[in-house]
Amino acid sequence: MTENAADTANTQRMTVVVTGASGRTGSRVAQAARGAGLTVRAASRAQGFDWEDPTTWAELLRDADAAYLMYPSDIGSPAAAEGIGALARKAVGLGVRRLVLLSARGEDQALPAEEALKSSGADWTIVRATWFSQNFSEGPLVEGMIHGELVFPAGEVKEPFVDVRDIADVVVAVLTSGDRYAGRTLELTGPRLLSWRAAVAEISEATGATITYTPVPVRAYGEALTGFGVPPEEVDLLMEVFEALMDGRNAHVTDDVREVLGRKPRDFDDFAREAAAAGTWKA
Template structure:
């Protein structure tokens, strides 16, 4: 019988892709989000037992990020409930360059269950489905650390590997550090998006503290500001400015490069700026 997977974050950027792959291949799935029935909420461990009834394996994307101080206790508690419910396999989405995430990875690796760790670089889809889409559509990007380079990962590649980790034994008990095939600076990202969409994107670099202050004035809550500060100050301090071959070896093909993603995404129309009345 095909194993049943709980996808935590099933309506998110990675979870939705894994969900459609599992469904297409005829695997039973259980949605994992606050809106699912039964609901799964990282803030509310009381009903995790109910959600995990009859579940054989779990794809774990934590919210908001394994770097936050509450993540360790949450992952420990989830692993305990999984052990109690005889879950067989865990696939954990983790963040590259985050020491706090490594501690959570170890909890999964030492769980006694089968595991795969996907320790990912920043997603390309942050620019088309995540926090950087809105400024792109407004045609005005304020950004700190524009010269920082990141080996962005495409989420169709990541979810292909997550799917294979759930439905085959090929990736059992393996930790993959996921990068795309090249380093790209944020400045190049925004310039390329302007080029492939034939739209102008005004671009202003500002110091990180000023950027955080601007976001605070826009009303972003303290915990979100803390995480943005952490991601820019810690993860983008140069530690991730390298490409590794794990994803290519695991997929058996080259991961998607930035130009291909940018051209495909431009064609989809996601970056088309709304008409402005002047």
């Protein structure tokens, strides 16, 4: 057997635990992993996995080769560092040493969770992602856009929006590359900078409908979230994160997607046209 054939055979025997397997990134990671020939063990509440209940972890981790970790609320929450550290140590104790963590680019509040992973004894890789393109097509921002307006506290700052399919492809490539990316922190961005206003304009053009962008102060946005019933402690964290991330610290692109995948990242315009064709923003 050649070396390449042996690598392929080893990859096809891999079992990967994917947390958040029904979510925005986890579902794509699971799909990409299956496409690469990996066996996927989905970890979500539907499968009995609960980040807040450590007794649900061992069954999914036992006899796995690697895991993708995505904390369900915000990676910057105080609970994230504790949960990620505990799960990572449990995984290592069960022989699952290869762990990839989804983190947030530029979010200082995420650093304790990253450090918890690093200190667990795992062969870790951290994937810091910028804002997802799919935040415009999935989740709480969609409803307003369907009705013709995105209200968001981003001002006119520019962001290199990243397609979650690129995140998934990078995660799977990292998991199947042996130790090549162990101990690395990768920052994933799209290929160009866009303001939220420009992003909404590209979506508007793709749909043929008029969608406007209305920037609001961060605190005003927080008050609106409170009015929608978001818990006060979650609102406080989001406001802290937004105030930091909207200062322009992420207004530059990286080449990490190309380094790992050997191709340029997907462009926001491609995302907008595909989502519009699928009827994402139709009332």
